[in-house]
Amino acid sequence: MNLHEYQAKELVKKYGVPIQEGIAADTVDAALEAAKKLQADTGTGCWVIKAQIHAGGRGKGGGVKVATSMDKVKEKSEAILGMNLITPQTGAQGKLVRKILVAQDVYDGDASLRKEFYVSILTDRSRKCDVIIYSTEGGMDIEEVAHSTPEKIHKEYIDPVAGLQPFQARKVAFNLGLSGDAFKHMVKFISSLYKSYQSIDASLIEVNPCLKTSSDKIIAVDAKINLDDNALYRHPEIAAMRDLHEEDPTEVEAGKHNLNFIKLDGNVGCMVNGAGLAMATMDMIKLAGGSPANFLDVGGTANATTVEAGFRIILSDPNVKAILINIFGGIVRCDRVAQGIVDAYKNIGEIKVPIIVRLQGTNADVAKKLIDESGLKVYSAILLKEAAELVNQVLKD
Amino acid sequence: MSVLVNKKSKVIVQGFTGTEGSFHATQMLEYGTNVVGGVTPGKGGTQHLDRPVFNTVADAVKHTQADVSIIFVPPAFAADAIMEAAEAGIQVIVCITEGIPVRDMITAYRFVKDRGCRLIGPNCPGVITPGEAKVGIMPGFVFKTGRIGIVSKSGTLTYEAADQVVKAGLGISTAIGIGGDPIIGTSTKEAVELLMNDKETDAIIMIGEIGGGMEAEAARWIKSTGNKKPVVGFIAGQTAPPGRRMGHAGAIIGGADDTAAAKKRIMAECGIHVVDSPAVIGETMSKVLSGVIA
Numbered sequence: 212m213n214l215h216e217y218q219a220k221e222l223v224k225k226y227g228v229p230i231q232e233g234i235a236a237d238t239v240d241a242a243l244e245a246a247k248k249l250q251a252d253t254g255t256g257c258w259v260i261k262a263q264i265h266a267g268g269r270g271k272g273g274g275v276k277v278a279t280s281m282d283k284v285k286e287k288s289e290a291i292l293g294m295n296l297i298t299p300q301t302g303a304q305g306k307l308v309r310k311i312l313v314a315q316d317v318y319d320g321d322a323s324l325r326k327e328f329y330v331s332i333l334t335d336r337s338r339k340c341d342v343i344i345y346s347t348e349g350g351m352d353i354e355e356v357a358h359s360t361p362e363k364i365h366k367e368y369i370d371p372v373a374g375l376q377p378f379q380a381r382k383v384a385f386n387l388g389l390s391g392d393a394f395k396h397m398v399k400f401i402s403s404l405y406k407s408y409q410s411i412d413a414s415l416i417e418v419n420p421c422l423k424t425s426s427d428k429i430i431a432v433d434a435k436i437n438l439d440d441n442a443l444y445r446h447p448e449i450a451a452m453r454d455l456h457e458e459d460p461t462e463v464e465a466g467k468h469n470l471n472f473i474k475l476d477g478n479v480g481c482m483v484n485g486a487g488l489a490m491a492t493m494d495m496i497k498l499a500g501g502s503p504a505n506f507l508d509v510g511g512t513a514n515a516t517t518v519e520a521g522f523r524i525i526l527s528d529p530n531v532k533a534i535l536i537n538i539f540g541g542i543v544r545c546d547r548v549a550q551g552i553v554d555a556y557k558n559i560g561e562i563k564v565p566i567i568v569r570l571q572g573t574n575a576d577v578a579k580k581l582i583d584e585s586g587l588k589v590y591s592a593i594l595l596k597e598a599a600e601l602v603n604q605v606l607k608d
Numbered sequence: 609m610s611v612l613v614n615k616k617s618k619v620i621v622q623g624f625t626g627t628e629g630s631f632h633a634t635q636m637l638e639y640g641t642n643v644v645g646g647v648t649p650g651k652g653g654t655q656h657l658d659r660p661v662f663n664t665v666a667d668a669v670k671h672t673q674a675d676v677s678i679i680f681v682p683p684a685f686a687a688d689a690i691m692e693a694a695e696a697g698i699q700v701i702v703c704i705t706e707g708i709p710v711r712d713m714i715t716a717y718r719f720v721k722d723r724g725c726r727l728i729g730p731n732c733p734g735v736i737t738p739g740e741a742k743v744g745i746m747p748g749f750v751f752k753t754g755r756i757g758i759v760s761k762s763g764t765l766t767y768e769a770a771d772q773v774v775k776a777g778l779g780i781s782t783a784i785g786i787g788g789d790p791i792i793g794t795s796t797k798e799a800v801e802l803l804m805n806d807k808e809t810d811a812i813i814m815i816g817e818i819g820g821g822m823e824a825e826a827a828r829w830i831k832s833t834g835n836k837k838p839v840v841g842f843i844a845g846q847t848a849p850p851g852r853r854m855g856h857a858g859a860i861i862g863g864a865d866d867t868a869a870a871k872k873r874i875m876a877e878c879g880i881h882v883v884d885s886p887a888v889i890g891e892t893m894s895k896v897l898s899g900v901i902a
Contacts, residue, residue, distance in 0.1 A: 334710055336790050336820045336858070339717045371718045412711055441683060441857060442709035471855045486788060486855025487762020487817055490844035491886035497847045498885050508855040539764040541747035572767060573747055595768065595887040
């Protein structure tokens with residue numbers, strides 16, 4: 212699960228991470244209220260209006276604006292709220308901005324005394340531990356920094372038993388070239404950020420930029436958090452922060468049926484049991500001349516209800532020209548899935564796109580007979596190779 | 609010899625009396641696996657499926673000399689179950705459970721490594737040495753005995769590969785489902801290494817997917833040790849979009865190096881016979897073994 216910037220900042224703040232203060236707003240009036248409150252609380256006379264969507268590169272798309280007066284706060288909020296924000300990460304269709312963060316300006320004072328850093332914490336899969344990644348090159352695309360100047364990316368691995376040690380936090384601050392108060396504040400910043408990472412079961416916390424202000428404070432100006440979905444049961448208050456507007460409505464619908472569904476932009480829908488086989492089936496569709504319209508893993512408990520729900524979700528996509536059902540029956544019996552297909556077909560009524568059904572494994576023969584005798588107009592296959600050929604054939608027809 | 613499990617393995621089931629544990633323990637017994645008992649805290653001293661139930665893994669080991677455990681414990685308690693098995697001296701721990709928090713697995717992984725035992729999974733279909741022992745949830749009938757080893761992150765794709773191998777007139781020595789989570793006990797390279805050193809395995813099928821660097825690591829190891837046995841490889845997720853989790857918690861493209869294309873390129877450079885289509889895994893293996901593909 213992903214969070215908005217304002218939610219991420221609220222979370223890390225609880226663990227003592229200093230943040231650029233701000234208040235989320237979903238109307239222009241609320242934005243003005245927020246700006247007034249920030250002025251009263253922090254003394255700021257300048258505000259930053261930031262679109263709250265689950266995508267990076269917001270500034271590039273016009274989703275982040277500075278306002279130097281209340282009139283400007285109104286003007287910028289009006290412009291950003293309700294806009295369709297297109298960034299390098301949203302895709303061409305963009306994302307509707309429903310919420311903005313009105314934040315204090317932290318870029319005051321002598322510009323030569325300020326410095327932007329990059330700090331993130333994530334799980335290192337090969338070393339099986341947490342790693343702090345940091346760089347003096349903050350405020351820009353870190354992938355680009357890693358590519359052009361890899362020597363400027365530093366990593367600090369955290370021993371799972373010992374945890375983050377003070378010498379490690381000091382090492383980070385030294386490597387970032389800090390001294391005096393800024394050094395002390397960075398040491399505290401790193402240990403607080405790691406504490407928050409651990410406590411909320413995050414899979415990624417990224418602070419970019421992490422700002423050294425002109426008065427030597429260290430502040431998270433932006434924050435991105437991805438959470439470990441498997442651990443959400445331990446954090447109901449965080450799970451409640453989920454913003455369904457940021458997710459594809461068909462994916463949300465699929466989730467209600469316990470289907471693991473991801474919407475893609477191809478022309479062949481697919482329904483498969485098992486994530487690996489589902490990805491492999493998508494690849495096969497591509498090799499057969501089509502392009503996958505979705506990823507759908509019906510899991511190990513496929514039955515008539517889940518199959519019907521899967522059908523309806525796939526058919527709601529007008530781009531779908533054919534559907535491939537690929538089930539390798541193990542614990543799941545093929546005849547049960549076949550019955551599900553027959554029932555779903557009858558319940559839904561006429562399905563206009565060709566359907567290719569490939570059932571293999573436990574009771575595959577019974578299943579094939581069931582489908583053949585049902586009178587349904589489906590193309591039936593037993594080998595994966597045959598299914599691929601059928602995909603190719605129906606797309607040509 | 610096969611690897612990890614064989615007819616001599618004494619297997620216990622953790623989460624024995626639960627729905628999943630009962631169902632699969634029954635299936636394993638029918639297959640002929642030497643299931644010697646199970647563990648369900650609080651039900652020790654009773655019998656289930658004609659086998660003794662113990663309160664702790666330590667009790668089970670003491671009374672049955674079990675050396676293999678298979679875990680069907682819910683995700684919130686599964687890391688604890690793994691560590692209990694390791695502490696009790698179980699040599700091969702197979703964890704089927706899907707959905708264990710990453711933080712719990714970081715702790716469990718270290719705990720298991722410190723005790724020198726082998727963990728397979730979690731979020732995996734288990735291990736099968738056909739004709740000897742099935743310690744997993746795979747459909748046993750698909751796996752016929754033979755001399756091809758399989759290493760795979762995915763369950764149903766393992767069945768698919770095994771089925772194709774059998775239809776190509778070959779069979780399986782041991783199939784190892786290593787699991788699709790970001791943190792797993794046995795890496796692709798470690799599983800491949802077991803099969804490379806196994807006298808009863810002539811060739812290996814290595815099935816990976818997007819995310820992480822395990823396939824590249826395995827490929828480089830295979831090359832550095834002189835490509836001792838032929839390997840056929842497939843990577844699922846060539847059409848997967850970046851940044852999305854494709855079902856498996858670990859199947860997510862994070863950068864340029866963990867895409868299917870990047871992994872396949874590295875594997876091919878290391879002398880692995882990489883197939884583009886999952887439909888030709890079996891026939892490619894057959895061609896490699898008969899010398900049609902050099």
